[in-house]
Amino acid sequence: MLKHAENTTNCDYSEWENGAALIVKEWQHERSDFSHLDQRPHNWHKHYRGQLLCIDEGLIQVKTDEGTWILPPHRAGWIPPSAMHSVYFCGSLKGRSLLFTPESCNQFPTKPCVIEMSDVLKVLSNRASTWSKTEEISAQHSRVLAVISDEICTSPHESLYFPLPKDPRLQKVTQAILVDPNSKNSVEHWARIGAISSRTLRRLIRNELNMSFNEWRQQILLIHALEMMARGESIGDVAYALGYSTPSNFIAMFRRVYGESPTRYFSNRGI
Template sequence: MAHTPRSSDHRDYQRVPRVVTAMARDEAHGASVAPHHHERAQLLYATEGLMRVQTDAGVWILPPRRALWIPPGVVHHWSSLSKVTMRTIYVEANAAKAYGDNCRVIEVSPLLRELILALLDEPIEYPLPGRGEHLAMLILSELAAAETVPIAIPWPRDRRLVAVCTAIMADPGSSRNIEQWADEVGASARTLIRLFPKETGLHYRQWVQQVHLAEAFGRLAQGHSVGAIAAALGYASPSAFSAMFRRILGKTPQHYLTEWRSPLTLHPA
């Protein structure tokens, strides 16, 4: 039986009398959505494509198999870095309290992906009790078990630091050091060194490494080789880049490259 086309307007999902709702939306490369917030929490997720998401607190690059948990009321905006097939869910605010009040990147398991897709086959206001309700409860269970991926780019407020961070995001492979950035924005290197942990919670090199990790995930998802990524990000060798990657994430980039080139399945070998 054919379903009535689902709305692709997020506002139509905020007051549906269901704990979990799911929305499908496809976007072209370069699409963007202005700053906004939701009454519900959102798991911002795309089965294909790359998204960049920003709040006042940080920036995240989301490839497939990664999703961003956005608590209710958090103002955010996003843009597509490629063609995107968004398959996102909204969680009622009271139920969302169990999953934290900070934005965080989670690993989307094959099961969670399939549950989200299955819920999209149900009516927006699915019958209670019924299959949709069971899918929703399983989605909440998978969210509770989901692994948090420690990739976030904290965003500063100081205008000098914003200028530096914006330039680094635009050219993450830049070889400029903090003294050169200081000259460019009219501050001393000592001032920038002090501002980075004060404004972002990270020292300069740690912040740059988070940018490199986010950029690497995006390039890995696009099928770039580890050697090409290391060169683009200014590392002396692929092994130097891989060592940084593994030190922070506990896995090598080769692990993710192999995983993302493999077909997604509920029962991976």
């Protein structure tokens, strides 16, 4: 699936019950490595160890029972031990997985989340990638692990999450929009797919997801925009595909939601 930077390419450390409390595995792939997988999610699965997926380049989408999480560059996604999930990749990828034994991540969030990848967390995770994966960590490494754990617990959570509704009617509408996110159809059109009125659709979204229809729709479009940009499409093409009259209008909306322009959002940060 991924081209590992280590020699033990076939070793799935995520299932190791023994070994170090923290195992770091680096990986990367080019878009051509599995372009046939870009639009196909991997099977649902779980791991013995908790995972922190740290993204340097590219974008990963993680689906759980509760919703969809987007991991763009310089962010990290936390998946607790034994949490069912499915992933797919957008564009070229480079990053690392921090794999924690269940007993070493009791203080971490109990549900999947996306956090900002701080400089401290990036530097220390790179350092931990050189540690032995089979031996217990030393006292010195334990102190580094404690700092890594603190960074994970205190890093700000990012709103890169699209919740999956529970109501079956709203689920039908959600799937239809995800299949055709660029559609300019009205709220009445989407309501008919769920066999409900537009008023009921708005009420369901407000009650279940605590947002308006327009906010919900915008969140779907932003996820789609992130995926398009991760595949290398220009901001202009993304803006027009999402129905914006000019790229500047799209950039203004993006900055309002994420606090920075799309270019800066995907830019590499020097350490």
